[in-house]
Amino acid sequence: MKRVTGFIENTMGIIFTVCGFLAVGFVVLITGFLVVSGLPAIGEIGIIQFLFGRVWASTASHPSYGILPFILTSVYGTAGAIVIGVPLGLLCAIFIAKITPKHVGIAVRGAVDLLGGIPSVVYGLVGMIVIVPFVRKTFNLPDGANLFSAIIVLAVMILPSVVSVSETAIRAVPKEYEEASLALGATKTETVFKVIVPAAKSGILTSIALGIGRSIGEAMAVMMVSGNVANMPSLFKSVRFLTTAVASEMSYSSGLQRKALFSVALVLFVFILIINLILNLVVKKERE
Amino acid sequence: MKKIMASLMAILMVTAVFTGCGQSEGGEKATGAVELISGTVTTDGSTSMEKVIGFLSEAYMEENNEVKVTYNPTGSGSGIQAVLDGRCDIGLSSRDLKPEEAENLTGVVVAIDGIAVIVNPENPVNDLTVEQISSIYKGEVTNWSEVGGGDAPIVLIGREAASGTRDGFESVTGTEDLCKYTQELTSTGDVVQTVASNPNAIGYASLASVKDTVKVLSVENVVPTTASIQNGEYKIQRNFLFVTRKDVEMSPATRAFFNFTVSGEADEYITAAGAIPAIR
Numbered sequence: 001m002k003r004v005t006g007f008i009e010n011t012m013g014i015i016f017t018v019c020g021f022l023a024v025g026f027v028v029l030i031t032g033f034l035v036v037s038g039l040p041a042i043g044e045i046g047i048i049q050f051l052f053g054r055v056w057a058s059t060a061s062h063p064s065y066g067i068l069p070f071i072l073t074s075v076y077g078t079a080g081a082i083v084i085g086v087p088l089g090l091l092c093a094i095f096i097a098k099i100t101p102k103h104v105g106i107a108v109r110g111a112v113d114l115l116g117g118i119p120s121v122v123y124g125l126v127g128m129i130v131i132v133p134f135v136r137k138t139f140n141l142p143d144g145a146n147l148f149s150a151i152i153v154l155a156v157m158i159l160p161s162v163v164s165v166s167e168t169a170i171r172a173v174p175k176e177y178e179e180a181s182l183a184l185g186a187t188k189t190e191t192v193f194k195v196i197v198p199a200a201k202s203g204i205l206t207s208i209a210l211g212i213g214r215s216i217g218e219a220m221a222v223m224m225v226s227g228n229v230a231n232m233p234s235l236f237k238s239v240r241f242l243t244t245a246v247a248s249e250m251s252y253s254s255g256l257q258r259k260a261l262f263s264v265a266l267v268l269f270v271f272i273l274i275i276n277l278i279l280n281l282v283v284k285k286e287r288e
Numbered sequence: 289m290k291k292i293m294a295s296l297m298a299i300l301m302v303t304a305v306f307t308g309c310g311q312s313e314g315g316e317k318a319t320g321a322v323e324l325i326s327g328t329v330t331t332d333g334s335t336s337m338e339k340v341i342g343f344l345s346e347a348y349m350e351e352n353n354e355v356k357v358t359y360n361p362t363g364s365g366s367g368i369q370a371v372l373d374g375r376c377d378i379g380l381s382s383r384d385l386k387p388e389e390a391e392n393l394t395g396v397v398v399a400i401d402g403i404a405v406i407v408n409p410e411n412p413v414n415d416l417t418v419e420q421i422s423s424i425y426k427g428e429v430t431n432w433s434e435v436g437g438g439d440a441p442i443v444l445i446g447r448e449a450a451s452g453t454r455d456g457f458e459s460v461t462g463t464e465d466l467c468k469y470t471q472e473l474t475s476t477g478d479v480v481q482t483v484a485s486n487p488n489a490i491g492y493a494s495l496a497s498v499k500d501t502v503k504v505l506s507v508e509n510v511v512p513t514t515a516s517i518q519n520g521e522y523k524i525q526r527n528f529l530f531v532t533r534k535d536v537e538m539s540p541a542t543r544a545f546f547n548f549t550v551s552g553e554a555d556e557y558i559t560a561a562g563a564i565p566a567i568r
Contacts, residue, residue, distance in 0.1 A: 041372065057465065058449055059449040059450060059451075059465075061464070061465065070480045085396070114564040128478070128482070128485075129481070129485065132482075132485070134486050136486065137305065142440070142441040142442075142443045142488050143443040143470050143486060143488070143489070144472070144486070145470075145471050145482070149385060221475065224478065224551050227471040227472070228448065228471060228473060228474070229469050229471060229472050230472065238469075238471050240470075240472075247474075248448045248450075248472070248474045249448060249449060249450050253450060254361075254362070
């Protein structure tokens, strides 16, 4: 009996190890693949020309591969989504955790979680049919598919992760802090903004990191609302993101164009790595 | 451990690639069969013809499972060169053959790509000339009032750079690499949807995929229909050609596939692929 148990223990041990390394293996595989297939085109085009070139015309008779418009669009789009989405999400989290009675909070929380489960193509579709015409009419533009519409869609898409992580952080703040603040005569609003939010800072920062990750990596939804032309970004101009640059041309591309798309993916990957690193550092510093 | 996993994955990928190549060559041995036609038909060329050749080869292979039809999307020029060099059985071209190419090659029109120019139903414009369309897309004409419409900016809707429809539209209107698009969308459905929801938009799409949520313009007073495209009256169209060598006999399998595609039987698949069958 003992030997059988020992055998099971050993086998399971091996299976756990294999599965553990499998995840690492995939990361290594994808990183390796991106680096190997992304570097040649950067070498061929020239890194300065690739990263800082302002013109992307991959199928022209004299092709030009500059991805500065994509990089700036991704950065502006993500920043815009954070500026709109994080305050909204944070206030929503405070509402759920501190303001509303418990059963209402559960219902709101459920709705927000549901929002997180909606596939991105549905966001894109709704954006295309509702937000794009709305933006066109409201701002009296010839066309509503632009950076602004993309920012709105992205801001809604990051809400669920911002709300759920911030809410957990807010709930984790010790009850005594709140009670002490109220006992000293601070109002509820003062307590929320001067005591609870600062105490939950690291959790809120993590929620921002998740939001950035989600919005910079989103392709499908923004492809349907951003117009997809490789312009230098401007709020009411049709723009193309790093992700959509890859997604819209990959299926037919060939030769240097294809290799350049891998390079765009590599740049995106490096971006996400850098953002994660910076935010990890910030969160760590906060905790200390 | 991760090295082992990584190399395992790499081996898997490489074998997958090689088996893919192996099949296209392996089939040729069986050509000697008496009754059943078998073998491989290799096609090479126009990326715009991807859908047409896909529908045709799939339909044909379903009936004749001994025959394998392969397609290599390289572009019309490369396809013509490939058939000239004997690297493929049928070259696919979405432009007509040049006189010097026609000396050694035969081009047979299999299908016609009719591209409809569409606007929002609210737009009063009903007809444009090819020249007007070209200057609209080049950004020389930017207001609808300049071409007989209301005073509103023109919003140019197009397809992504790699699209066959875009390639066809730009080559017929002479606007290659010159279009000042407001939106580059990745599917015909998106183009139709966007034009339907924006009163200032103009777009283009294969005639077969246009719905009645948008208005199809006539071009130089010719309304695009199957008939007006087949007799060449409608201007924004181009031919899809099968190109073969004059001096080399087609293999039985190639001949059989070729005959199938120019028979009336193939019409429904060509239509399903969004193109117009040529007049036989």
